[in-house]
Amino acid sequence: MTAWDQVVELLSSPLMQRALIAAVLVGAAAPVVGTFLVQRRMALMGDGIGHVALTGVAVGWLVGSWAGLVPQDALAVPGAVVAAIVGSIVIELVRERGRTSGDLALALMFYGGIAGGVLLIKVAGGTNSNLISYLFGSISTVSTTDLWWTAALAALVLGAGLGLRTALFAVSHDEEFARASGLPVRFLSMLIATIAALTVTIAMRVVGLLLVSALMIVPVAIAQLYARSFSRTMTAASVIGVLVSVTGLVLTYWQDIPPGATIVVLAIVVYGVGAAVRPLVRRTAPPRDPHPDMVDDVLLVDDAVVDPPSRTITG
């Protein structure tokens, strides 16, 4: 079989088609949110939301089994959406207060989220393998309904993240100035928290809740090795997100390896290579005086004796 035949075979599998669309959507959306999170120094926020979302999955499952829904986990994704949004808003409120106790409050929430999820999913009649699919992703079993959810949420995330990117940049870059400009700082911060929560729930299918944050943050880390502006960092991160997600997924078509972990390891390898070759690739600017217009205002002994009036700066 030629390579071309293999590609055709891959693309003609409906399962693979759905998985690829999901990978592209998530790969593009996650780093957009991740760029704002890194700028706000909240790179681990996605991780925290992921932990809390597991409880949401379990609660959705529990409600589904009580209501006798088929399949049992029909409400798992809506449950995750609700829990993730609530969790992200609590994290944002804790950040806003800026208290040291916030650190502990977050830790309680994260571990409570995971433990509560594991416990509830057993109560709801779930198995360990159900749990594993949420923790580490199950992109190969994406259903058409899942895909619609993913597409709708990804559109929401990209619409808000790109449409309001200047305002979100302003509030993430310098919150004090944003307040002094009368911008609705709280609304914008909550918006970032909410789109981060939505991203977590859509990325849950692809890489799993435990690795969600990696897909949001690692492409940004790769992009900022080379980019010199905010908008280029965001664009490059998004492109890298799509590339590693699709490549990772395609690898799992031929090799029996878990897609979520493959995508994340791939991204980290790209980061490692990028960081290693950076000194070689990045053009080194010739050394120059960074302040050519600067007046030498420190008098040295060797300088000619200067009388006070000429100390006035005319430059």
Next chain:
Amino acid sequence: MSSSVIEAGPVVEATGLGVTIGGQPILAGIDLTVAPGEVLALLGANGSGKSTLVRSLLGVIPTTTGSVRLFGAPLGVSAPWDRVGYVPQRLPAASGVPATALEVVTSGLLHGRALRRPHGHRQRALDALTDVGLSDRAHQAVQEMSGGQQQRVLIARALVRRPDLLVLDEPTSGIDIPTQATFVDTVSRLHDAGTTVVVILHELGPFAPLIDRAVVLRHGRVAHDGPPPRARGEHAGEWHDHTHAHSHPEEPPSPFTVEVLP
């Protein structure tokens, strides 16, 4: 927007302003009115509440008592934020994501309910950078710039919306002399065009000729409001380097005066 409009009322009006942070009263009973076109210096020792006052006037931190009006409107989303330009003391500590001078200045075009960039944003931001002499560094990341250059980016960010009120927080502290001169030139030009200026200063320094009025804060209260305090004796010499604040006109402090907070 336009500076030519003649203002009827005060630009800033604070009545009975008090700020308490964490149970600690920082400001109490501040009444402050700034008239259009005035250049007002806020003086005082470290910890006297200068920055807190400016921040509460601009809604950065909430006031505990009293009220603030900007151009006659109470603080809030409906205040005329496009007429206010704020220059903080420095950029917040850098995060990992780079941002160019152009991107930072462009963010100054957003205010109040205007959450998207207006038309012609790029040209306006470039013009503001040219005004502060950084047109050739528009695409350089601010994180790679020196402190003085970052300060200029911050003033460009405040000027890009062409404010009628410019608020500067210690623009000359820790800044090289050429950048200080740029600041004074810019402020003097804006003052001539009718802009109202409120500037926090540790010492009058190069701003001295521009200052119409000085408000001195002590322990969170107004200790002096009137003509700028004059330096005395040898301190008034033309070539004397001022290294301390003249906190009160009646008692020229020795250079070693230290204000001890309660």
